Amino acid sequence: MTSEINNQSRKFDDQTSEINKKDCGIENHTREINHRTGKIHDQTGEINNLTTKIDLQTGEINSVTVRFISIKYNGEAVIHNRER
Structure with a gap:
């Protein structure tokens, strides 16, 4: 047992x-x-989201969109999109 x-x-x-x-x-x-x-912090504001578009057939990176959020002195948030 x-x-x-x-x-x-x-x-x-x-x-x-x-x-x-x-x-x-x-x-x-x-x-x-x-x-x-x-999140990555620097002097110019906050990089909040990194989006990478990838071609699934070739595996090549087509573009990277980076969204910057900066805050003005009056507290208003501004979103800047940059396409690479």
Whole structure:
């Protein structure tokens, strides 16, 4: 009886280990996404969003749109879009 219980415990531990590995992968993927879409601050304002258009057939980058949000002295926000 003791031997069977130990074997079951080992199987359970193996399954838990696999689940932990999968969770770690998802967490790493989320960190990459956060890194790509994170906010960058500089003196001219805030780069809030970077959008890259990619041709799916060739994999070439067609254009990058950068949206700058600057705040005037009266508190009004102005959005500037630049196409590269």
